[in-house]
Amino acid sequence: MAMSHGSVRKMVAKKGLFFPIVGVATLITFIYMSFGGDFSVTNVFMQQHYSFVKVVGHQFMLDDKPFYINGWNSYWLMDHAAGESSRPRVKEMFQSASKMGLTVSRTWAFNDGAYHALQLSPGHFDEQSFQALDYVIAEARRNGVRLIFSLVNNLQAYGGKTQYVQWAWQEGLGISSSNDSFFFDPTIQTYFKHYVKTVLTRKNTITGIEYRDDPIILAWELINEPRCMSDPSGDTLQDWIKEMSEFIKTIDDKHLVTIGLEGFYDSKSSKASINPSKFSTGLGTDFIRNNDIPTIDFASFHMYPDKWIEDNLDEKLEFVKKWMSSHIEDGEKQLKKPVVLSEFGMSSHTKDFEPSHRDKLIKLVYDIMYKSAKRNKAGAGSLIWQFVVKGMEEYNDDFGVIPWEMQSTYNVIVAQSCKLARLHGPSDLKGSLRDVCLRSQQ
Structure with missing residues (x-):
């Protein structure tokens, strides 16, 4: 035709x-x-190049340059990623943090037997919750934020070591009903090792990358705030830290490992007097001894002056100076490792609390860490406890902050991001951070 x-x-x-x-x-x-x-087509766009953060001496290094942490805690990320209505909060958190120049988020990679449980029972996992953790990693990659994943809780929230002990006891395999049996019961150790291996070898359903091969994960944290009060000598916890950190390294030799300590010194330590109370010397932990293990790559500690010290604000801030300086010195002179303040904050329930008091605490912490970084010392950064977004009242505690809704706090945080980025030249000010830093100078 x-x-x-x-x-x-x-x-x-x-x-x-x-x-x-x-x-x-x-x-x-x-x-x-x-x-x-x-x-999947999504994977092509997710494969932005990231290098692994490494430790050289007492510093973090990334692409042959020192790497400093200005970060935050949001323990709730996986939990909220598991719900369709709450998932957008995870995206909002990472996007907002990235715009503030924050480099690292610490969060839970565990939920044992609780609501939205990742581990339903020993060796049995919920795929929907695992996909929620996949989503957290994917959003971190999209926004250039690295992750510190904590693997179990010393406390009962989200299951913790109490849940492991109950599981073993219910199956008639536990040798003790004490929560501290988590650290020495062979059955519980088998449970935990299986859990760790499952997490480390998990293949992300969004990025297509196994967790152990993903450099957006900065480190594995063994346990949040471990204590073993049944053995104040510290030997039980020390053996557990050594065994579990070595076990992780047999599966994943790319990522860094830290413990998750509060940072207290043992009663026999020459630094015991720096502890906030006598109670903190009998918890079966010692900051220097616990971290002096080859398979622990960097030391971390916590700090809550308004919970630990019953003094006025000025005296609490004096404690902050001593506490931080002592631990940074430990990293510099004894451990020869980077030191991170992985939790710190101020409660809004403190007597006579004012938001300006929190700003003073944050600025003091930042100034001490910046001074250490500028001198190439062991202080490697800090993470505020904690950041939340709107609509999270039931998840928020008395430490929670929505920084972009508090201009003075926001300014302090952004200023630290800019100062740390400028340490090694203006070329480190890139993308949205460059714009934020330029505006902060005006």
Whole structure:
């Protein structure tokens, strides 16, 4: 059948569009087959290059340059990622933090037997919750924020070591009903090792990367705030730290490992007098001894002056100076490792509390860490406890802050991000951080 000139032009136009589409489809098919069929278009855009953070001496290094942490805690990320209505809060948190120049978030990679449990029972996992953790990692990658994942809780929140002990006891395998049996019961150790291996070898359903191969994860934290009061000598906890950190390294030798200590010194330590109370000397922990293990890559500690010290604000801030300086000195002179203040904050329930008091605490912490970084010392950064977003009243505690709704606090945080980024030249001010820092100077 004869065709008009108009029909020919339309056909040529369609072919001009058709061939590029075929070419793109062919390319995607080729990539798909190259990945052995394990491929999604999303993965192509998720493969932004990130290098692993390493430890050289007493400093973090990233791409042959010192790396400093200005970060925060949001323990709730996986829990909220598991719910369709609450998931947008995770995205909001990472996007807002990235705009503030924050580099690291510490969060829970555990939920044992509780609501939205990741581990339903020993060796049994909830795929929906695991996909929520996948989502947390994916959003961190999208926003250039690295993660410190804590693997179990010393406290009962989200299951913790209490849940492990109950599981063993219910199965008739536990050798003690004491919560501290978590650290020495062979059955419980088997439970925990299986859990750790499952997490480390998990293949992210969004990025396609195994957790142990993903550099957006900065470190594995063994346990949040461990205590073993049944053995004040510290030997039980020391043996557990050594065994579990060595176990992680057999599965994953790319990531850093830390403990998750509060930072107290043992009663026999020459630094016991620096502890906030006599009670803190009998918890079966010692900051220097516990961290002086080859498979522990950096030391971390916590600080809550308004909970630990019953003095006025000025005296609490004096304690902050001594507490931080002591631990940074430990990293510098004894441990030869970086030191991170991985939790600190001020409660809004403190008597005579004012938001300006929290700002003073944050600025003091930042100044001490910046001074250490500027002198290439062991102080590697800090993480505020904690940040939340709107609509989280039931998850918020008396330490929670929405920093972008508090201008004075926001300014202090952004100023620290800019100062740390400028330490090694203006070239480190990139993207949205550059714009934020330029505005903060105006």
